Amino acid sequence: MFSKLPFIQTHHAGDKYIFWLDLTSSHYANEATQWLRPHKIQFIPKEVNPLNILKVQPIEGFRSLLVNKNFTLRFGAKDEFSFDETVDISVYVDYSELRKSADCIRNWSEIFRKCTACGKEKLGERSDDNHLEKFSLVWLGANADVQKNQEMKRKLRTTINHCKEFDDADECKNYIEQTSKDDRLVLLISNQLARQIVPSIHQLRQVLGIYINSEDKNNDEKWSREFPKLKGVNVEFNELISQINEDHSNQKKMEEPLWINMFTTIDDAGKSTTGINGQFVFSQLLIDCLLRLKYNEMDKNELISCFEKECKGNQLELDRLHKFQKEYSRDKVLWWYTCDSFFYKTLNAALRKQNIHMMFLYRSFIIDMYHQLEHYQSKSPVRVYRYQLMSIDELSSLQKSIGQFVSVNSFLSTTNQREIAEFYMGDRTQQVDLERVLFEIIADPKVVMTKPFADISTLSHFADESEVLFMLGSIFRINSIIRDDEQVWVIEMSLCGDDEHSLKHVLGDMKRKIGAGETTLCTLGKVLWTMGKFDLAKKYYTRCVKELSHNDPLLLIAYDDLANIATQQNQYEESIQWSQNLAELKERMLSNDVVKTRETIISIHFGGLKATLTIFSLNGYVLNKLLDF
Missing domain, CATH: 3.90.176.10 (Toxin ADP-ribosyltransferase; Chain A, domain 1)
Incomplete structure (x- = not known):
């Protein structure tokens, strides 16, 4: 059921979870409602915009419910994920919608952090922060002066583009722990929070180096000596930036995943x-x-x-x-x-x-x-x-x-x-x-x-x-x-x-x-389908459909494969729709006046699937024959 819900957002009010069902047909919205109500989970009708509600929370709170019921929660655009046959239902969430609200990013409550940690092993690593580079800067305890803070961040990003800011040590720790071991994090921490977080994250593979913006350099240097990843303790922020920049020039060469x-x-x-x-x-x-x-x-x-x-x-x-x-x-x-x-x-x-x-x-x-x-x-x-x-x-x-x-x-x-x-x-x-x-x-x-x-x-x-x-x-x-x-x-x-x-x-x-020869988006879709990446395969088949003319013979393959993939995912309504598109295309091609003037043979081979369409004219009569569909 939930695999049909494109967007789910949550709001935490007291000890209640509130869900918003958006861009969902009334049929599936009703099914979702019937599931949510018995579990005493409140929801916001799809007509109401949750971004108008203060402290909108990301979907993280839904994790614990799903884990306990053998569901899988997947972040990002639905097309980005592979089908998982080991679970009963997959819930897909387009996180880009959540990011439209700054409150979604800033207001993480303790209960949502606990739910995230609870579902970590089952659900995989955090993917709500999909930046394009492997190096990231994590800044804990940024300056309260907004203007000064922005200037510091601007300087930091000249060295490492992606910068994530935190005020809360537990929230920061959770973020670091859920980061992939193949990523590399450079940490900049204010001295008030350093002793609270450094001992618990220092050993993590993804942590590359730690720098402390200290008000008491001598004192902080003493306790920090037992942590080799702690690269610098400086009072002046510009000195820290210079050291981070110098260190990073070597780090990026030798610290490749x-x-x-x-x-x-x-x-x-x-x-x-x-x-x-x-x-x-x-x-x-x-x-x-x-x-x-x-x-x-x-x-x-x-x-x-x-x-x-x-x-x-x-x-x-x-x-x-x-x-x-x-x-x-x-x-x-x-x-x-x-x-x-x-x-x-x-x-x-x-x-x-x-x-x-x-x-x-x-x-x-x-x-x-x-x-x-x-x-x-x-x-x-x-x-x-x-x-x-x-x-x-x-x-x-x-x-x-x-x-x-x-x-x-x-x-x-x-x-x-x-x-x-x-x-x-x-x-x-x-x-x-x-x-x-x-x-x-x-x-x-x-x-x-x-x-x-x-x-x-x-x-x-x-x-x-x-x-x-x-x-x-x-x-x-x-x-x-x-x-x-x-x-x-x-x-x-x-x-x-x-x-x-x-x-x-x-x-x-x-x-x-x-x-041999040039491949197509259908070829890419087939490769991904063969490897079990069903949703990603559908993404490129669909992209192919959008780029082709309405009578392009390659559509025959795209429609047929899309119908078969949907069937394998138990998405029967979608499969029927693609099959109908295929039938309509065949009928359109058969009735096309162009085929009355010449013989056209189109053969498309891919894997075990074969489609051959032969259309030819004989003595003024049009004979159309479809094979292997």
Whole structure:
């Protein structure tokens, strides 16, 4: 039932929950009402705008109810989420509507924080704060002077664009704990709240560094010495900003989230599209599909709009964005990728998080990078290096995979100068529960088939770093892992071709089903559908429908697949609607006068589904035949 409710908002009044049902048909609103009333849950009729009510609360309070009843709550646009067959009902909430009210962000009550923590394991990590970059600044105890506060924030955002402010230590702690371990947080805390929060969050992987704006520097420095992540204690705010900026220039190079996907060569392991090997096959298939998917200005404009929204209020980044729009050219793509701007930050974050829609919007630039790497492909074997801080668990997983394969989930930046990589290693005493790792990679261009690599020193913004860049999706074999005399783990890997791993037959078969040549939005939808990402698949099928002319034969596939996906999700009314659209399209195509003048044969193959429409004229009579629908 609730999967049909596009929007649900909540308000907390005393100990009562109030729900608002908006943009919901009367049929489903009535069903929702019948469920809410027996549970003594109040609601606001859809005709009333809850944004007029003070202290509107986000949907978090609904979590505990759902968890106890084996429901799943999902944030964000409905199209963004995969169908989950392990739960009875999925509730989808478009959080962008909530964010329209500043009160929704500011007024988090204690009961909602507890509900959030209660449902954390079941419901996954927080996703109501979906920024595009992996680094964020968390500011606890901002200055009460609003004007001064805004000026400080402006300065901070010149280093790290995304800034989240808190006044309450518990609320801040909850936010940090729910942040993905793959994200990186830099914390700025006033000295009044530092002792309250630092001990409880210091050990978290996502916490990169902590800085204290102190009124009693000597006293705060004494107790803070036991916390290695505490990088600075300063009275002057400008001094803190300078230190954060200096530290971050190195942090962003060595504190990348783990950039590899592991897969195994165990017999028959590749036959499943789930699990580790399934993820590998899917990522390779997705890259292949996106590289062959034609792009248009509408997609580029949508991407630019995302950047503008992300950088709102950050004039430095907005100026860079406008310069990018004005000066970008395909032959300069690697220069833009290597300079310190939104382009590098957001692209890598999207790739590592597997944010498929951002990858889709970014595909024209990914294609440009592919062609540049292909054009400047290294002609002789190289030995390159990359430094990485890694958790003990991450290192352990690699140690168990010696002789196995890994693929990179982003463009892989390396250097052919070992001393440059070692320069970023830093002091061992400054690391907390992290191991220093040096990747030593041997790459022979003879094995390159579809994933090029190149020395981009002459094309890079930083020519002195001797950078060698590997294509997104490159595959490597782990040869050995040893610990040297400097207590650095050295992981030797070698670049592999597409035909060297045991999943080549599975991957090859799936690529053949996609077909050669240019792919379409229907192709992308099918890839996502195959991998069980039903709602995301529907998003691109629907996008395809909107972009096609009303008699385009590709609509036959789109309508049919949309009907089948809806059926698999038990959304039968939606399935019937798409089936009706399909029937109407067939009738329209059969009655089209154009078919009376010539023979048209349209064959579309994808996976196990085949659609063939043959229309031809004979002796003045029109004979129309539909096959396999």
